[in-house]
Amino acid sequence: MDPVRGVDLAFWYIIGVSFLFLVGIGVVMVYFVIKYRRSKNPIPTDIRDNLNLEVVWTAIPTVIALTMFWVGWEAYLGLRALPEDALEIEVGGQQYSWIFLYPNDKETEGELVVPYGSAVKLNITSWDVLHSFYIPSYRIKVDSVPGMTTYAWFNADRLGEFDILCTEYCGIDHAYMLAKLKIVPEEEYLAWLEEDSY
Numbered sequence: 001m002d003p004v005r006g007v008d009l010a011f012w013y014i015i016g017v018s019f020l021f022l023v024g025i026g027v028v029m030v031y032f033v034i035k036y037r038r039s040k041n042p043i044p045t046d047i048r049d050n051l052n053l054e055v056v057w058t059a060i061p062t063v064i065a066l067t068m069f070w071v072g073w074e075a076y077l078g079l080r081a082l083p084e085d086a087l088e089i090e091v092g093g094q095q096y097s098w099i100f101l102y103p104n105d106k107e108t109e110g111e112l113v114v115p116y117g118s119a120v121k122l123n124i125t126s127w128d129v130l131h132s133f134y135i136p137s138y139r140i141k142v143d144s145v146p147g148m149t150t151y152a153w154f155n156a157d158r159l160g161e162f163d164i165l166c167t168e169y170c171g172i173d174h175a176y177m178l179a180k181l182k183i184v185p186e187e188e189y190l191a192w193l194e195e196d197s198y
């Protein structure tokens, strides 16, 4: 499944179920408070052990939790399942910017330019402390770890500019560790790739 759709589906499913329970439990609670108030029901009933009820209130939430897990797992598989023809770009985190290294050795700081319509694989590492590479628009958030390479991928299916952030507190200027993802038409990308970066 497309990872953006998968993550959104998991999000809205969990929010939706939570909201139904919020409303359902709230309504029943208010109803019981009114119905069993002291003036109408002075002697409370002491109810203990109802096996059927206990089985039901264990089984139903278990099934719901498992479906939540299932929806999330499907989304996660989408995030990890890499298309074979992906364009690979190296990403390095450092205090306090993101560096991008292209197959032809072009290097940029704070600017990730990719061609529209391609799958992009990012090989992510860090050159100092822990960072976390985050593109909210593509639902990607992956740790950037010194001495280790992690990865993320996304399908560049929208033209335009998107935010990239660091989401692991990495020092005093962590909040300014921002970059831009620019998705441009293929010809524009190829021309850009040949330009000198500095």
Ligand SMILES: [Cu+2]
Binding pocket: 093, 094, 095, 096, 130, 131, 132, 166, 167, 168, 169, 170, 174, 177
């Ligand atoms: Cu950082």
